[in-house]
Amino acid sequence: MSSPEHKQKIWQLIKKINTGMLTTHHGGELRARPMVLVQDEYDGTLWFYTDLESEKVLELEQDHDICLSFADPDSQTYVSLTGTGRATRDKKLIDKYWNSFVAAWFPQGKESPNVGMLEIKIKRGEHWDSSSSKMVNSIKTMKARLTGEQPELGEHEKFGTAGKN
Template sequence: MSETDNLTDQDAIHKIRSLVNDASTCMFATQLGQVPFHVCPMQAQQTDRDGRIWFFSAADSAHNQHIVTDPRVNLIFSNPSAFEFLTLYGKATITCDPKKVDELWNQLVSNWFPGGKEDPNLSLICVEPENAHYWDTKHNKFLTMAKLIGAAVSGNEPTVGVEGDLKV
C-alpha cells in the first residue's frame, strides 16, 4: 500500500528533478492522439529550475516531426533499482538555441552529432510539464523488500511507498 503525497509548485519541481536525475533515460511518446503512439528512448540532459526537461534530438527525427504537428508528449521514467517511477505529460518545443546547446553539451552527445555543436541536424527538445504522477519508496530497495516479506508473513498490509500528483 502507498501513502498519497500530492505536491505543487517548487515541491513538485524538486520531486520531478530528483526522479529525472536518478532515472535520466525515459520512454518519450509523441502522437498521443493516435494508437499506437510513437515511442523511443531518450536521455534527459537537464531538468531546469522551472521543471522543464531538456533533450538533444536529431532535427530530422520522426519524433521532432511529430512535435511540430502535435506538441503533446508523455515521458515515462523508471528507476527500478530504487523503485522510483514518473509519468509526465507536457508540451514540447524544439529549439536550436546555441547558448543552451553549449550549456548542455557533453562527450556522449558528440557521438550522436559528429558535426559537433554546429551540426546542422542538432536540435533541443524542451518539455514543459503540465501534469505528472510519481511512485517512490520511503526506504531503500532492500528495506522495502524486507517490509513486503514481513507483511506477507504477518498478514498485515505494508505501507512501503508514496505516490502522488505533481502540479507545477
C-alpha cells in the first residue's frame, strides 16, 4: 500500500477532478460509469453513493475487482486506481456524506430503501501529472523525436502492491 504522504498526493490530484469513471466486470465485458466523490479526505478508501438495485452493485457482488480512473486534460493530470469494491447500507456513512447533490438522485431522501454506499478499497495505481501546457509538451515531444530520447512530460509514479517504477 502507499504511504500517508502518497495518499495525500493522490487525494490532491483526484479531489480537483471530482468525477471518476468506475469500471466493473459484467460477464466477460468491462463496464464503466461516472461516479462523484463525496468525501473530504482519503485514507486508501473511496466512498460513492449508489442505488443498491443498480447493475454495478450486482456486478460487484459477482466480481469485486474494479478500476477507477480520473482525468483532467486541461491540467494534464491522470490517475488510474485499482482495488476492490462492495456495496453497503451503512446508515452512519450515508448520514456522514449526504448532500444536496446526492439528494437529487434519491428523492425519498436518506431513508430511501435503495440508497447505499460503494466502498472502494484502493490496492494500487499510478498517476501522471504534468504542470506544462499542451504546447510545451508538444515541443518536448517533437524535440525527443528528433534526438531519439523519451520526452520528459512531468511526473509519473506507480504505487501499491504492484510495486514502484
